[in-house]
Amino acid sequence: MRDKIVAGNWKMNKNLEEALQLVNELKVANVDLTPKIIVIPSFPFINSIVNTLENSPIKVGAQNCSTQDSGAYTGEVSASMLKSVGAQYVVVGHSERRSYFNEQNEGLAEKVNQCLSNGLTPIYCCGELLEERESNNHFKIVESQINEGLFNLSESKMIDTVIAYEPVWAIGTGVTASPDQAQEMHAFIRALIAQKYNQQVADSISILYGGSCNPKNAKELFSLPDVDGGLIGGASLKSVDFMAIANSF
Numbered sequence: 446m447r448d449k450i451v452a453g454n455w456k457m458n459k460n461l462e463e464a465l466q467l468v469n470e471l472k473v474a475n476v477d478l479t480p481k482i483i484v485i486p487s488f489p490f491i492n493s494i495v496n497t498l499e500n501s502p503i504k505v506g507a508q509n510c511s512t513q514d515s516g517a518y519t520g521e522v523s524a525s526m527l528k529s530v531g532a533q534y535v536v537v538g539h540s541e542r543r544s545y546f547n548e549q550n551e552g553l554a555e556k557v558n559q560c561l562s563n564g565l566t567p568i569y570c571c572g573e574l575l576e577e578r579e580s581n582n583h584f585k586i587v588e589s590q591i592n593e594g595l596f597n598l599s600e601s602k603m604i605d606t607v608i609a610y611e612p613v614w615a616i617g618t619g620v621t622a623s624p625d626q627a628q629e630m631h632a633f634i635r636a637l638i639a640q641k642y643n644q645q646v647a648d649s650i651s652i653l654y655g656g657s658c659n660p661k662n663a664k665e666l667f668s669l670p671d672v673d674g675g676l677i678g679g680a681s682l683k684s685v686d687f688m689a690i691a692n693s694f
């Protein structure tokens with residue numbers, strides 16, 4: 446049975462004091478929940494949050510990592526550094542990285558490899574732009590993102606990945622993918638994995654939905670057969686909303 450996961454991507458929000466306040470609220474609220482819960486703060490706060498969450502089941506992730514392991518790459522943060530401060534997950538290929546920082550599938554495949562080589566779980570993001578959906582190219586786009594970003598992995602590494610489907614038109618817009626749209630794409634991604642590897646691998650990988658997921662729509666989305674949880678942006682910044690989403694299974 447694959448993991449149910451609710452991950453909160455805080456993006457570039459909160460200072461240290463605010464970050465610790467949020468995580469302390471989550472720590473107290475986190476009782477008897479079905480999903481794995483992951484918080485994904487900005488780099489400077491990871492270590493303090495890992496320490497604050499000692500003895501808590503809540504895990505900590507990072508929002509990005511370098512394609513390189515170490516060296517003269519000013520401003521970069523490597524997967525091994527993230528591992529050393531207690532991160533367990535890394536978001537790779539978020540659409541904001543793809544669009545604002547021109548990240549391409551090829552480099553993202555290197556980031557995925559860096560994560561896995563350092564014992565971190567990549568949360569690999571894919572998803573189409575509105576114009577790509579409107580021109581009926583959404584399956585083709587997502588297929589190339591998955592194919593080029595993930596499918597160079599061996600089967601044993603592939604099963605250690607998590608995928609997040611985030612239609613770009615749904616991110617931060619208040620427009621959520623309909624249950625039919627979400628299920629259709631998640632099933633498509635799972636079928637791609639089955640075709641490339643096998644059904645057992647496909648059935649073991651958690652595929653999260655992201656894009657204006659909130660306490661009101663989470664239950665319906667998480668009840669879909671191929672949706673294994675969510676990558677939550679805006680609604681992860683308030684403990685009450687994030688825990689309500691986590692309680693939606």
Ligand SMILES: O=C[C@H](O)COP(=O)(O)O
Nearest residue numbers: 454616617656657678679
């Ligand atoms: O990583 C999270 C996604 O970009 C979703 O963001 P959102 O929940 O604010 O739409």
